[in-house]
Amino acid sequence: MDPLSIAVAVSSLAIATARVSNSIHDIAGKANRANTTLTAISAECAIISSTLGQVEHLVKADPTAFSSKLTDAAHNDAGVPSLGDNLRNALESCDVTIVALSDTVGRCASKTGRTLLGKAKFLWNEAELTERLQTLRGLNQALTGLLSATQADSLTNVRRILSDNTAALETMVRRSRTYRKKYVPSILSGAEVTLFEFDDQVVDSPAYRRAFNSFQASTGSRTLVNDNETRREDASFVVVDHHKPEKKIEPQSPSSVPSSLPIREVATPQAAPDLSNPDQKALSEKLFAAVRDVKVDQVKSFCSQGADLSARNAQGLQPLHLAANNGSLEVVKVLVSYGANIEATTNDNDGMVPLHLACREQKTPVALYLIRTAGANIHVQDKHGNWPLNRAAIKGDLQVIKALLTAGADLECVGYLGWHPLHHAAGNLHVIATQLLLSKGADIAAEAENGDSPLHVAAEFNAAAVADLLISRGAELDAINHAGDQPLHKAVFKGMTVTIDLLLNKGADIEAFESKGGTALHVAAEQGTTAAAELLLARGARLDAINKSSNQPLNVAVAFGHFAIAQAMIEKGADIEARGAGGWSAIHQAARNNRPEILKYIISKGAVLDPRADEGDRPIHLSLRWHHLPCVKILVEAGADIEAKGQYNQAPLHIAAEISNTLTVEYLVSKGASVTSYMDNDQPLHRSARVDKAENARILIRAGANPTAVNKVDVQPMHLAAGLGHINVVKLLLEYGVPIDIEDVPVPSTSDSPQPPLVRCAGNGHPKCLEFMLSQKCNIELASANGDTALIVACWNVKVECVKLMLKAGANVNSKSDNGYSPMHCAVKKGSVEIARLLLETGRCDLGLRNADGKTAAEYADVEGKGEIGELLKGWKGSENGAGLIDL
DSSP states (O other): OOHHHHHHHHHHHHHHHHHHHHHHHHHHHHSTTOOHHHHHHHHHHHHHHHHHHHHHHHHHHOHHHHHHHHTOGGGGGGTOOOHHHHHHHHHHHHHHHHHHHHHHHHHHHHHHTSOHHHHHHHHHOOHHHHHHHHHHHHHHHHHHHHHHHHHOSSHHHHHHHHHHHHHHHHHHHHHHHHHHHHOOOOOTTSOSSOSSSIIIIITTSHHHHHHHHHHHHHHHTSOOOOTTSOOOTTOOOOOOOTTSOOOOOOOOOGGGSOTTSOOOOOOSOOOOOOTTOTTHHHHHHHHHHHHHTTOHHHHHHHHHTTOOTTOOOTTSOOHHHHHHHHTOHHHHHHHHHTTOOTTOOOSSSSOOOHHHHHHHTTOHHHHHHHHHTSOOOSSOOOTTSOOHHHHHHHHTOHHHHHHHHHTTOOTTOOOGGGOOHHHHHHHTTOHHHHHHHHHTTOOTTOOOTTOOOHHHHHHHTTOHHHHHHHHHTTOOTTOOOTTSOOHHHHHHHHTOHHHHHHHHHTTOOTTOOOTTSOOHHHHHHHHTOHHHHHHHHHTTOOSSOOOTTSOOHHHHHHHTTOHHHHHHHHHTTOOTTOOOGGGOOHHHHHHHTTOHHHHHHHHHTTOOSOOOOTTSOOHHHHHHHTTOHHHHHHHHHHTOOTTOOOGGGOOHHHHHHHHSOHHHHHHHHHTTOOSSOOSSSOOHHHHHHHTTOHHHHHHHHHTTOOTTOOOTTSOOHHHHHHHTTOHHHHHHHHHTTOOSOOOOOOOTTOSSOOOOHHHHHHHTTOHHHHHHHHTTTOOTTOOOTTSOOHHHHHHHTTOHHHHHHHHHTTOOTTOOOTTOOOHHHHHHHHTOHHHHHHHHTTSOOOTTOOOTTSOOHHHHHHHHTOHHHHHHHHTOOGGGGTOOOOOO
C-alpha cells in the first residue's frame, strides 16, 4: 500500500465522513427534540474527518519518510502488525463503518421530513444509533493512535504506540466484518470498486487517477517544508504521544540548542536607521509594501539597505506585525533575522505582539516559528487581557496550543472576561481543543469573572459536543456562577435546545432556581426562546413554579409579549388567573404591557375581565395609565366595566382625561363613560385642568361636562388652571364663557383660604399666564376671603416677575389684608429688598401704613431684623427723589 494510495483513500473517507456529519447535524436541526446521540455522532464524525485530514497532510508532506514507517520490517520481533497493516485495516474499517452509517442517515433523513409520528419512531428507536456511536468512538480511538504513530520521531516509538492501540483496532476490524455481511460498500470517492484491496483495485480506478493528477498539481508548485512550520488550514487535531517526553524551550546559546529545535539563521545585524536620511521614510514605505505583498526578496533587500524595522504604518503596526498578521512565514523569518523586535506591541486598541496576531488570525506556521525558533515571549498579555494561549484556544489551533504548553505557557492564564483557555475553547465550539486542554490538566471548574465555568460557557454557546465532553470528565451540572445561574439556565437563555436536551439527559435539575429566583422555564418565558420553552414543557417543567417576584412562568411570558410561549403554557394547563407580583394575573400583565394579541387569546380562554389588583387597579386602568388604547378597546369590547373604580378611586375616564391623548378620551366618551363621575375630589374635567390637557377638556365639555363645575373642595377648573399656570386651559374655559373673576366659596374644613384665579396665578408665580389674564380686563383688586389681593400674595411669595406685572397693571400698593399686611409689610417680612424697592419706586407707596400690631413697614423691619430694608425705608424721600413708576 503506497503513500499515494493512502492519501487518495484518506481524502475520500474524510470528505465522506464530513458529509455524514453534516447530514446528522441537519437531521438534529429538523427534529428539535432529537436525542443527544445525534449530536455525539455528528461530533465523532467531525473528529474522524479531521484526523483523516491530518493523515493525508502527513502523507503528502513527506511521502518518502512516511513510506519508511509503513514498511518497518522490524515489527515482527514484537508480534505487532506493521504501521502499514494497521493503517490498511483501519481504513477498511472506516470505509465500512461510514457506508453503514450513511445507510442509517439516509433512512433517518427520510423519516424526519414526514409526520410527527415518523419523527417519534426515529427518535425513540435509539438502539441502532447507539451502536453506531459506539463504533465511531472506537474507530476514533484507533485512528487517533495511528495518527500518533505517524507523527512519532522514531521506529521504537512507532512500535510502542501501535502496541498500545492494537486492541482497539482489532475491535474495529471485527465490527467491520459484521457490517460487510449486511452492506455492499463502494468507494466513497465515486468509483465502482471497493477500498478493501487498495494496491490493485484503487490504483486502477478512475478516482485514483484523478486524485493522482490533483496531487501532482498541488505539490509540484510548492516546496515541502518541515511539519513544525506548516499545517493544513482545516486540520484540527494533534495527538499527544504520552510516551514521548515534552520538550520545554529554555534560553540557551545557539550551540546548545537541541537538534529538534532548528537554529534560526540570523543575518548581519541591521545598523540603526539614519533618521536624518530623507530617503528613510520612503524606504520604510517600500518595506511595508513588500511585506504586504509577500515579496521576500524585496524584504531582504530593503532590510539590508537599512529600512527602519520599528517604523509603523497608519494602523500602528510594525512590519513584523503585518507579516505575522498575514501569515507570511518567510517574510517573518527575514524580518526576525534582521533584528525585528518580536516583543513590540501594536499601537492600537489591541496592543498585541506578533505572536498574539499570529494566534488570533490562526496563522499556525508563523505562530509555531515564533514559539519554537524565534523564542517569542509566551507570557505577555494584549490590551484585552488575553495571552497567546487564550488566542490559540479561541481559534482551536491545536498545534499552537500544544507548542505553547510545551514551551511552558500557563494552562490557567486568565484572559478577557476572566476566561481561561478552557473557557475559550469551550465557548468557540472546539471539541478537540477542549479535549487537549483537559488532557493537559486544565481546571474543569475554573471560574471566569462572572463565575462561569467552562460548562456554563459551552451551554451558552450551544457547544453540545463540548458540554458532553466536559460532563464526561466530571464537570458539575449544578455549578452556580456569581449571578446564581447554572449551565442549564445559560442554555435556555440563548435557546440552545440541543445543549438543553443534553444537560437534562445528563441529570440537570429542570427546577433549579436561577439568578432571579425563577426556574429554567421562567428564563425561557422572559427571553422568548420558544423552542427551549417547548422542550422544557415536554420534559415536565412545572407551570406553577414562582420566582422572587411571585410570578409564575405564564405571567412572565405574557409580560414580555411572547405569545407562542404563553399559548403553549396555557395549552399545557397553566392557570390564567394565578396572581403574581402586586396581585396581577396574566390579564393584568397583558393590559399593562400592551400585548393585544395575548390579551385577546387570554380573554378567549375565559379570563376574568375586571380582577382587582392589590393597589386597586383593574386591567383597563393599567392599559390607560400606560397609554395602550388597543388593549383598552379589546377590554371594553369584551365587556369590561367602563365605570369600574381603580386606585385612588379613579374611573377609566378620570385617568384618560389626565394622562391620555384625545383619541382615548373620545373613545371612552363614545362608549358612554360618565363625564360627571367623581373620584376622591375631581370630575374628569378637573383632572384635565390640573395638567393643561386643553383638548381633552374640550372633548369633555362637548360631551356635557360643566366648565364651572366645582369639585368636592369647591374649586372650579378655572381656579385649578390659573393656579397652575395652564394658559391653554384658561383660554379654553374663557372660550366657553367661564369668567376669570370668580370668587371661591369659603370651605371651613380646608386650611387654605379660597383664592380667586388671578390671586392663585400671581401667588404661584406664573408670569405668562398672569400677563394673559391681565390682558382680559379682569378685576386686579379682587381679593381672597382673608383680603389678600394678587399683589399682596405675589409679594408674600416673593414672585418678583408677577409683582412687576401687577404694578404695571396699576395694582394698589397700599392695599391691606384682614391681618393688616400691605405689600410693603410682606416684602419686609420676606426680606426682599428688590420688591421693597419696586414698591417704593412706584411713588405711590404709603410708608405710614400700619399692620395689625400698629407697626409701620420701617418699624416692622426693625422688629424682624431686616436692617437693609429698614435703612432703605428710613432713607427714602418719596416724591422728593423725583421717583415715579419705573419702567416695568
